[in-house]
Amino acid sequence: MSGVAFTPIRQARASGEIVSQIERAIFDGELQTGDRLESERELAERFGVSRITVRDALRVLEARGLVHVKVGASGGAFVSETNVDQVAESISTMIQLRRMTLSGVAEARTVVETATSELAAERADPAAILRIEQSVEKGRSVVREQAPHTEASMDFHVAVADAAKNELLAATVAAYRDLLVQTLHDMRDVRSAKTTQKAHEEILEAIRSHDPEAARKLMLEHLQDFEKRLRRWLATQEQPAIVARARHRRTG
Secondary structure (H helix, E strand, O other): OOOOOOOOOOHHHHHHHHHHHHHHHHHOOOOOOOOEOOOHHHHHHHHOOOHHHHHHHHHHHHHOOOEEEEOOOOOEEEEOOOOHHHHHHHHHHHHHHOOOEHHHHHHHHHHHHHHHHHHHHHHOOHHHHHHHHHHHHHHHHHHHOOOOOHHHHHHHHHHHHHHOOOHHHHHHHHHHHHHHHHHHHHHOOHHHHHHHHHHHHHHHHHHHOOOHHHHHHHHHHHHHHHHHHHHHHHHOOOOOOEHHHOOOOOOO
């Protein structure tokens, strides 16, 4: 921490500039995951501001998931390890704040997930394939029981995205999960669940065979079918369905 070259800042925008400098140090690798920042008093001296201003900046950094603050004798502000869940939450929040329509999300989903399925077929290791297989088996079981297929369906898509070995794409797909769960639940019917399950099994086979072209084609057809069903369902609703209307905690 002592080697990071922070510079004094102007008081009028002090908190924001502290955030910017510490962010840049983290992004540039000068501060690594797990590193402890200096104390509030020491940071205040380094930046030439009050401890209250430093505290405000640390709160912003903590809210952004860049640092976490521990209390106690061995406490302080530590650089956090950013994970996919945090990124997914940010994407999910952005979608809701902008009140994107479900059809807009479905369109983006089609573009992103045709790519993740292709990459998964190229990159999936045995552990990733096993996770996809488990989600497919879970779907097969709920279809047999004529139980809601929603959770199993979304778990499949998240597992495929994880197998693509691209954290940003995986976070994007994870963000859709919670936003689409309620809509998929509302749209459900036995026939579409069987069709969805069949598509998932075919996509799994393409990924297991490491056939990117087939995986992409099958996922594209699958999600285009979902978009058509969604448009038909939306046409029957009294109000345009907005993603922001429902949030569900991730369970998978």
